[in-house]
Amino acid sequence: MARPSDHVDGARLWRRLMDLSRFGARADGGVDRQTLTQAEIAARAHLVALGRSLGLDPYTDEGANLFLRCPGRRPDLPAVLAGSHIDSQPMGGRFDGAFGVMAAFEAVEAIRAAGLVPERAIEIVAFTNEEGCRFSPGMTGSDLFTGVRTLAEVAGIRDAAGITQGDALAAVLASDRDVPQRPFRRPVAAFVEPHIEQGPILERDGIPIGVVTGIQGTRRYRVTVTGEAAHAGTAERRERRDALMAAVRMIAAIDRAAADPADTKLTVGMIEVTPNAPSVVPAEVLFSIDLRHPDNAVVDRLDAEIRAIVEAERGPCAASLRQIQHNPSLTFSPDLRAAIATAAGALGLPHRDILSAAGHDARQLHAVCPTGMIFVPCRDGVSHNPAEWAEPDDLAAGARVLADVMWHLATGDEVRAVAS
């Protein structure tokens, strides 16, 4: 039987990734293509045009998720999906998300080039606002698609400029007038998300394919510290209610608490100071906390410690902690993990099981259909950074595994876990 992976073209995949990286290109080689911005709208138009040139049918939904559908023999069966996201961090790289979407294009083209027509439709998907840097929290598109959140819940979230996510979605959908809209929560037979590892393990071990076993648990918080504005030159220390000094004490203590165990990931990535003027004692500070660990018990213990620290270090200020996200650790479908490992093995590609330290849209899809992820190495584990880099051969290997897995899923051969 023809093997789709034989028709994967690594050079074409690389060229298309570089083409996509022009949308929102940064001078330092990175990408700033934050969700629902003009840069992403342009990238989206590019993908719709590319899909149409390949005979794929574009669809969207009220969450601005983008689907490019390759029809199968049986339109009555739910489709199999492959893809990721095309939005980036403000100082993002060229591969995070983009690789998953462009690898899905490659898989569909390879299946066709092999002269094969699948039973089920295959859809390439790019979910909206995976990153959550402009509108927080992220995973907006996959949350809406799977019903975790509703449009009403996400529409009012504002970016730093005060624009609501609802208005930003409307602007994107207006630019997609010729793309038909479908409802959320359509049945899906399976989802596969290829992605760079965003960690150092595969590169260190010299293994091109990671069979992702699951995703580590995450809690995300916002802490607001409220003090009182005062003149920097006149207000006495004992009279001050300095929101920044209270926040600094909290962050330093939280960082110390998270030093054990050593594989805890604790990040304060965002801090907003009001009024943020050099000669004014800060009246208010808002900061983010991102806490992750593979062991749910560790996350839960640190959750309690963080709450205690915020209270203990607030001094004369008021403080409130709001948990905005809590995702326990999850384990992906054993059948899909086996399908990925089998495809890699048949291609002679070294592979290993690996836990995803980062969240992905696959978390949301996991709740509604058999879901898996294919990791490929990235240099030094660097991601969310303009220096992000992956080797063309590794990306091609990931696309080859994806092509064979998608064909497998779309024909139903030997895939017991695929919903009928």
Added chain:
Amino acid sequence: MARPSDHVDGARLWRRLMDLSRFGARADGGVDRQTLTQAEIAARAHLVALGRSLGLDPYTDEGANLFLRCPGRRPDLPAVLAGSHIDSQPMGGRFDGAFGVMAAFEAVEAIRAAGLVPERAIEIVAFTNEEGCRFSPGMTGSDLFTGVRTLAEVAGIRDAAGITQGDALAAVLASDRDVPQRPFRRPVAAFVEPHIEQGPILERDGIPIGVVTGIQGTRRYRVTVTGEAAHAGTAERRERRDALMAAVRMIAAIDRAAADPADTKLTVGMIEVTPNAPSVVPAEVLFSIDLRHPDNAVVDRLDAEIRAIVEAERGPCAASLRQIQHNPSLTFSPDLRAAIATAAGALGLPHRDILSAAGHDARQLHAVCPTGMIFVPCRDGVSHNPAEWAEPDDLAAGARVLADVMWHLATGDEVRAVAS
């Protein structure tokens, strides 16, 4: 002899302060009239119109300082100046700066209402960008006027939106087409700046008039911490170069160092994080330090400690500290202090010597002419805050002292210190 102070109208002064507070009014009762903004341009137009209605001649200069001149009998003699500034902090109050300017109007009107014509011209002045919150450092107008800095030095400074101070100055001067421009560094006979105390002493002691003895020393810094952006979910703690955690350690240690002596004022009012995204380890942090103490030796010792802390706490990040301002403590003209105390005494107003904890334009003028400041109480010492408040009677008392002092200075009677 007629006493100008008898003609000071406290109700008029209050009404005019409230009128001025409409420009840049905040919903919380405060003022956001940052320098060279549309709100300040409108306030400026209001003052030019008010001055013209009183027969005063408006002038400006390339630094957009605003002068309203009441001519004297001897145009050949340098003028005496009174005033302050009308720009505010983003979360500012109605009295900081504005009181000094409106009290100067009251003094000029009172002198005229008393039927007096001074020997020297009296000029009301509003200096540009005293606050330094939009374009840092502040005192731009008085620095330019007195020659401390040149236009070339200040023009390239950018606000948070990337606008240069030079472009912002040009926009204001364009709106002042009908106001004649004069050169910087014109000779001045004397300068008096009335101001709210911005501290708790006068209110606590129940004394309406503070004879300001001098200004406490200040050092201002910017610290840049450079780390590396990384993914919050995947980058291991030991591999991170987290710019925010390094900055937090520095700020916490600097705050502890500044706890002794207890009257040290140490403020970190501004912090900018790049990329400031919740799921990205911060790549760079810029923060401000504002350090003040009346004793230059204390400031110098803490300067050395701060430099050592920045180096000691940077961890795997790079750090650079830049001192952007250093003003040693200064003592105002004994003659002017005596003139203010004498005027207050003649009016039966309780007065006391007081050190200014905050910087003022008077610092710059002190370098070129006999200079003094009159403080009035403000509630709870609160300033740089929408809740800033001063009692109408105290403001009127300050304006009365100013009126008599300005008459004294403008006639030259008994004022040995005034330059010819």
